[in-house]
Amino acid sequence: MTRILLVDDVDLFLELERTFLKRYGCDIATARSGEEALARVQEDRPDVILLDVVMPGIGGYEACRRLKDDPDTRDIPVIFVAGDPDLSRMAAAGGDDMISKPVRREALLEVIRKHVAIVERGAARIPVHLRVRLDDDVDADATRSVFSKDLSQGGMFLKTTPAPPIGRRIGMRFRLPFPEGVEEVRVMGEVVRQVPEDPQSHLIPGVGVRFVGLQGAERSRVLRFVRARLPETE
Amino acid sequence: MAGSESHRVLVVDDDRDSAELTALVLGGAGLQVAKVHSGQEALEAIHALSPHLVLLDINMDAMDGWETLTLLRADESTRDLPVAMFSVRFDLREKLQGIQLGATDYITKPFVNDDLIRRVHRLLEGPRG
Helix, strand or coil, X not given: CCEEEEECCCHHHHHHHHHHHHHHCXXXXXXXXXXXXXXXXXXXXXXXXXXXXXXXXXXXXXXXXXXXXCCCCCCCCEEEEECCCCHHHHHHHCCCEEEECCCCHHHHHHHHHCCCCCCCCCCCCEECCCEEEEECCCXXXXXXXXXXXXXXXXXXXXXXXXCCCCCCEEEEEEEEEECCEEEEEEEEEEEEEEECCCCCCCCXXXXXXXXXXXXXXXXXXXXXXXXXXXXXXX | CCCHHHCEEEEECCCHHHHHHHHHHHHHCCCXXXXXXXXXXXXXXXXXXXXXXXXXXXXXXXXXHHHHHHHHHCCHHXXXXXXXXXXXXXXXXXHHHHHHHCCCEEEECCCCHHHHHHHHHHHHHCCCC
16 A cells, blocks of 8 residues: 655645545655654655745745665655745755645645546456465464455455455465566455355355555566556556 | 477476476476475565466375466466366365366366376466457
């Protein structure tokens, strides 16, 4: 899931941006000052930062400069959000892009998409059969393996009966093929949807599972696999 | 059209004797045969050799035949590669599962040599093109 940090001292703007992004299955964090933004970045490493320019305290330009001075955070794209954009100051601070206030939905999505992939929720499911090994803590009989029906950056559908209950967390392992070879993904999944076995129904029985805490190299494997198979229009 | 002697077949079986036997039979029928002994090796060999057909044993350690098949089908470059599953026996459930996962055919071990050759030729001539 793409992580976006929204930074603005005005709640209204945060809410607006959040509303625009809600459908896109992003993980959204917010901060209300430059200082808070720096702390949040250290904590949860967003993929992209939308940074208001005018804020009390160190403000947007200085916050950006500090992020760009730090080798650990330098590569995170910073998009300035400004009512009165001063391009030379933005460039001097090391900003990667800008969008003017008032923010429109399409412009916001467009500028974010230049830097990270975000996709409308529901459109990003790739139908794919993968063998998924489940470490079901509750069942004593250790590992069992099932097949997936689809995969998205946020989760997958597993063909499995009987279906584990909603809320159950399951350790999952699966492999993905890449041109350079096969790579493994280990992730915790939480059951969020159940399709019970029903002879009257054409739906495939199983569970929808949401990835919990997928990050780092394993997260980028899933993203790469999914993105490479998305239709061009997205 | 190229003759069948130029067709490449990859045999994947972790039972070395079984792989050897299969390779001998198919080699004797004029096919180019390579053999590997795990799913992981199979994926590498398929990219290196571009075989026309893969005979894939189901029961292998680490990465079994079904998982190997799913990885081949999830990869654009091998999505349409004919893959015949190899096993001592198939029950109906396994066959159905295989169809869903994209298996092209099933071959039961042990095989009668002429039957295997006939099946393999049919798969190579296949509904492609």
